[in-house]
Every structure is written in structure tokens, then in C-alpha cells.
Amino acid sequence: xxxxxxxxxxxxxxxxxxxxxxxxxxxxxxxxxxxxxxxxxxxxxxxxxxxxxxxxxxxxxxxxxxxxxxxxxxxxxxxxxxxxxxxxxxxxxxxxxxxxxxxxxxxxxxxxxxxxxxxxxxxxxxxxxxxxxxx
Amino acid sequence: xxxxxxxxxxxxxxxxxxxxxxxxxxxxxxxxxxxxxxxxxxxxxxxxxxxxxxxxxxxxxxxxxxxxxxxxxxxxxxxxxxxxxxxxxxxxxxxxxxxxxxxxxxxxxxxxxxxxxxxxxxxxxxxxxxxxxxx
Amino acid sequence: xxxxxxxxxxxxxxxxxxxxxxxxxxxxxxxxxxxxxxxxxxxxxxxxxxxxxxxxxxxxxxxxxxxxxxxxxxxxxxxxxxxxxxxxxxxxxxxxxxxxxxxxxxxxxxxxxxxxxxxxxxxxxxxxxxxxxxx
Amino acid sequence: xxxxxxxxxxxxxxxxxxxxxxxxxxxxxxxxxxxxxxxxxxxxxxxxxxxxxxxxxxxxxxxxxxxxxxxxxxxxxxxxxxxxxxxxxxxxxxxxxxxxxxxxxxxxxxxxxxxxxxxxxxxxxxxxxxxxxxx
DNA sequence: GTGGTCTAGACCACA
DNA sequence: GTGGTCTAGACCACA
Numbered sequence: 001x002x003x004x005x006x007x008x009x010x011x012x013x014x015x016x017x018x019x020x021x022x023x024x025x026x027x028x029x030x031x032x033x034x035x036x037x038x039x040x041x042x043x044x045x046x047x048x049x050x051x052x053x054x055x056x057x058x059x060x061x062x063x064x065x066x067x068x069x070x071x072x073x074x075x076x077x078x079x080x081x082x083x084x085x086x087x088x089x090x091x092x093x094x095x096x097x098x099x100x101x102x103x104x105x106x107x108x109x110x111x112x113x114x115x116x117x118x119x120x121x122x123x124x125x126x127x128x129x130x131x132x133x134x135x
Numbered sequence: 136x137x138x139x140x141x142x143x144x145x146x147x148x149x150x151x152x153x154x155x156x157x158x159x160x161x162x163x164x165x166x167x168x169x170x171x172x173x174x175x176x177x178x179x180x181x182x183x184x185x186x187x188x189x190x191x192x193x194x195x196x197x198x199x200x201x202x203x204x205x206x207x208x209x210x211x212x213x214x215x216x217x218x219x220x221x222x223x224x225x226x227x228x229x230x231x232x233x234x235x236x237x238x239x240x241x242x243x244x245x246x247x248x249x250x251x252x253x254x255x256x257x258x259x260x261x262x263x264x265x266x267x268x269x270x
Numbered sequence: 271x272x273x274x275x276x277x278x279x280x281x282x283x284x285x286x287x288x289x290x291x292x293x294x295x296x297x298x299x300x301x302x303x304x305x306x307x308x309x310x311x312x313x314x315x316x317x318x319x320x321x322x323x324x325x326x327x328x329x330x331x332x333x334x335x336x337x338x339x340x341x342x343x344x345x346x347x348x349x350x351x352x353x354x355x356x357x358x359x360x361x362x363x364x365x366x367x368x369x370x371x372x373x374x375x376x377x378x379x380x381x382x383x384x385x386x387x388x389x390x391x392x393x394x395x396x397x398x399x400x401x402x403x404x405x
Numbered sequence: 406x407x408x409x410x411x412x413x414x415x416x417x418x419x420x421x422x423x424x425x426x427x428x429x430x431x432x433x434x435x436x437x438x439x440x441x442x443x444x445x446x447x448x449x450x451x452x453x454x455x456x457x458x459x460x461x462x463x464x465x466x467x468x469x470x471x472x473x474x475x476x477x478x479x480x481x482x483x484x485x486x487x488x489x490x491x492x493x494x495x496x497x498x499x500x501x502x503x504x505x506x507x508x509x510x511x512x513x514x515x516x517x518x519x520x521x522x523x524x525x526x527x528x529x530x531x532x533x534x535x536x537x538x539x540x
Numbered sequence: 541g542t543g544g545t546c547t548a549g550a551c552c553a554c555a
Numbered sequence: 556g557t558g559g560t561c562t563a564g565a566c567c568a569c570a
């Protein structure tokens with residue numbers, strides 16, 4: 001469900017937060033949906049429970065998740081089931097800007113970038129998505 | 136010349152390294168070109184000199200820069216003046232993958248992403264590029 | 271400077287947060303004042319650094335403190351040097367309500383409570399304040 | 406009869422224990438009085454029966470309540486019907502100290518605190534008492 | 541020196 | 556079973 005990469009440079013708890021926010025925005029995690037338990041995720045990704053817990057806790061402060069004493073955390077019941085396309089686009093802005101900036105420094109054309117996106121789009125079927133960084 | 140963002144989450148020395156590598160790959164920083172001094176860059180970006188120095192040092196180890204006693208560091212004289220397009224494309228792979236991954240989680244189409252890139256491409260004239268992160 | 275009681279039942283990080291907020295509200299911690307470092311506080315109170323860090327981090331999210339890379343955290347530069355008396359009174363409301371509730375259940379009079387406060391007020395000179403709970 | 410606040414930070418079973426102890430001390434719960442059943446209280450406050458049960462059990466260990474096979478728990482028959490005023494005052498000490506400590510950190514005067522108590526005293530008629538915490 | 545992130549593992553409150 | 560809090564201690568980025 002989530003792709004966490006400890007080598008990534010981006011703190012694990014932030015990777016998780018980003019992904020939860022996106023899955024909620026797209027409605028893949030609908031309001032009320034229970035999230036995997038802290039322990040479960042921690043075991044699955046060989047990560048410390050506190051790291052997961054931190055991400056969940058911050059998402060709770062943000063209002064994305066709600067805590068339920070003794071029961072798994074759930075997606076908060078807010079807004080429509082999925083954010084409108086315009087808002088989801090906005091959520092991608094920072095990544096887009098970073099990419100455009102990098103591409104221009106590499107003196108690549110818009111066409112190069114679009115081609116690369118098309119190539120990668122096909123590869124990433126069925127959740128085979130990875131999240132890496134330049135390093 | 137460089138865009139350093141202390142809020143970015145990505146360590147400053149990495150931001151600098153990424154940017155130098157890209158400008159060298161594209162030939163904007165040609166072999167032999169002197170880089171701004173550590174002090175100069177540090178002052179300009181209100182950053183600790185050690186941070187700049189660390190980036191330069193690591194780029195030297197990588198063979199991208201060369202140290203010249205008493206004179207500013209310069210771009211190493213290696214390969215053609217600029218990397219071939221194919222190689223520069225490769226340098227963008229990680230960013231592309233990250234973007235595609237994020238877009239799919241947001242249930243955006245390839246077309247949305249391309250449109251966003253086109254929008255941002257125009258905006259970023261004249262080195263007004265920023266490098267931010269999702270936060 | 272701070273009084274932390276691990277036995278208290280109230281989580282340590284919350285005790286610290288409450289106290290920082292109050293000292294900021296009263297102007298005893300003026301904007302720009304550096305706070306004791308995480309390690310310093312942790313050692314002094316024989317408490318884990320992460321516990322202090324958590325309190326500081328949450329206070330940063332609240333806007334009470336600001337982080338300074340590589341330097342101690344400081345009190346945020348916001349509002350007047352000290353909150354107006356009315357606002358500080360408000361900050362005490364929850365404690366007052368709790369006390370009044372307890373006193374009424376004990377069938378004590380307002381006069382009993384006032385007398386107790388007067389007795390304790392004198393005792394607590396010069397930061398000899400403790401923070402305990404009924405347990 | 407009882408005011409339980411799950412958001413409070415203070416464990417629910419402790420809130421309940423505190424309140425029972427105070428109502429017994431003041432004679433509002435006289436020796437022999439039956440307490441609401443675990444199930445009843447749990448339902449009324451939308452709380453897990455085990456939580457209520459735990460509080461009752463600990464109060465039994467303390468000697469405040471007694472268990473009666475097949476019948477509701479009752480208030481233990483001990484001492485006079487109500488604790489003398491001096492003892493009840495003592496039961497309030499911890500709350501008083503906490504309040505005085507908070508008030509001094511806020512640089513409020515004894516007069517402010519007394520005024521706040523008087524304001525709140527009137528408001529809390531007829532068991533409308535709440536028990537909250539600073540959060 | 542500073543804070544940030546993380547692990548491994550304990551114990552608590554609650555369901 | 557769930558999440559919350561905490562310890563002891565490591566290593567990283569930055570000043």
C-alpha cells in the first residue's frame with residue numbers, strides 16, 4: 001500500500017505523510033477507512049513503530065486522520081470523498097516545479113521531459129511505483 | 136546562479152551538489168570554469184561556509200570539480216564539453232519517477248501532468264526557477 | 271526554569287509545553303529568547319532528549335517557538351512582548367474549571383478554596399512551585 | 406452523576422476514581438449507597454465497560470467501595486458519613502498547587518485567580534461542572 | 541556545539 | 556488487539 005524507502009534522504013515519516021495525503025485526496029483512502037496499524041506498517045517495512053506513529057500523529061494534527069482510542073486510526077470524515085481535480089493538481093505543484101527546475105539546468109527541452117514521463121508512466125503499472133531520489 | 140532553499144528538507148549541500156552536477160552536465164559550467172568562492176556563496180545565500188565547503192569537497196571526490204591551490208575551484212576537464220542528451224536525461228530519471236509515482240497516487244492522468252509541466256515551463260523564464268519540496 | 275515531574279500522570283512533553291506557553295504569555299520568555307538546548311534540559315531533568323524535542327517541535331508547529339538550524343530554538347517574534355492580562359486569564363480557565371468542579375464535589379465553599387489558594391500562594395515563593403497531580 | 410471526558414488527557418478510569426473519592430468524602434455518596442452498574446455507566450458515557458470496571462476495582466482495593474456478589478457495588482461503611490472539612494481540603498491540595506503554579510507562571514495575581522474562581526463558581530450550578538484540561 | 545531522525549524495546553491506557 | 560509515552564543511544568545535517 002505504501003512505498004517507503006529508508007535510503008531516500010527524505011525522512012520516512014514524511015514519505016508516509018505525503019503518500020497518505022495523496023491517497024486521501026484521490027479518494028483511494030475514503031473517509032472512515034481504517035489505516036494499517038502502527039505495528040503492522042512498522043513490521044511490513046522494517047521500520048520503527050515510532051516513525052510510523054509520528055507520521056500518523058502529524059497527519060492527525062493536520063486533520064487528515066482521526067484517532068480512535070484502542071482502535072485503528074481512520075481517515076477523517078471531511079470534504080467530499082475525493083478532492084476535485086484542481087486541488088489534486090495543486091498538490092503536485094511542488095514536485096512539478098522541482099522537476100522543471102532540474103530539467104532546465106540540464107538544458108533539456110519540454111519535449112524531453114514529456115517523453116520521459118510517458119516512458120515512465122507505462123512502466124509503473126499496478127503499484128510498481130518506486131520513490132527514489134537522486135542521491 | 137544557484138537556488139538554495141534552507142526550508143526545503145533536502146540538505147543544502149545536496150541541493151548545491153545536484154545543481155552543480157546539472158550545470159556541468161549541460162555545459163553551462165564548462166570545464167575550467169571557476170566556481171564562486173565558498174565565502175562568496177555562503178554570504179550570498181546566508182548559509183554557513185562549511186555547508187558550501189562540504190558540497191565542493193564531495194564534488195571534488197566525485198571528480199566533478201578540481202581544487203587549485205590558492206585559486207578558486209574549477210570545473211574538471213573531462214569528457215566532451217557537455218554530456219550527451221541521453222546521459223542528461225538519465226540524470227532526471229529519479230525526479231521523473233518520483234513525480235509519476237505522486238501523480239498516480241493522486242489519480243491524475245498523464246495529460247494532467249503534461250499540462251502542469253507546460254504551465255510551469257513558461258513561468259520559469261530567466262532562471263527564476265525555484266527548488267521546493269512538498270513540505 | 272522548568273518543573274518536570276515524571277510521576278505526574280500528565281505526559282512530560284505536555285508539562286513542558288504548558289510551561290513554555292505560560293512563560294511566553296507572561297513575557298518571562300521574551301520573543302527571541304533562546305531556549306535551553308534539548309540536551310541540556312534532558313540532562314538536567316533526567317529525561318530523554320526525544321521527549322524534550324517532541325515538546326519543542328509541537329510548540330514550533332503552534333508558532334510559539336522557531337527553529338534555527340544549528341542554533342538553539344528561540345521564542346517566536348509575535349505579538350507584544352507579553353500577552354494582555356485578559357488573555358493570560360483565559361489561559362488559566364481550564365485549570366480553574368477543573369478546580370471548581372473538584373471543590374464542589376468535595377462540598378467545599380468558595381471561601382475554603384480562596385483560603386487554600388492564599389495559603390499556597392505564600393509558600394510558592396521564588397519558583398519553588400511544584401506541579402503535581404492527585405494520583 | 407459523573408463527568409467523564411475522553412479528550413481530557415487524564416485517563417478515564419482516573420477521572421472516575423477522583424470523582425468517586427470526592428463524592429464519598431463529601432458524603433454525597435453515603436456508606437452503603439449502591440453505585441451505577443459497570444454496564445450502565447459504560448453505556449451512558451460511551452466508554453468501554455473494562456474502563457469503568459478497572460476504576461471500580463482499584464477503588465475496592467483502596468477500600469472506598471465494596472463488592473457485593475450479584476448486587477451492585479456499594480460505598481464502604483467507614484468513618485463518619487462524611488470526611489471532616491480539613492481532610493476534604495487536603496484532597497484539594499494537589500489541584501490547588503497546580504493552579505497556583507500555573508498562575509504564577511502567567512504572572513497573574515492572587516486577586517486574578519480569586520476573581521476567576523468567583524466567576525466560575527456561579528456558572529457551575531446544578532452539576533453543570535465540566536472537567537477539562539489545558540489540552 | 542545545535543536539532544532531526546531513527547532503532548529496539550519497555551510499559552501504559554483503552555477496546 | 557489498538558495507539559501513546561518514554562528510555563538509551565546511534566548517526567546525520569548544520570553552525
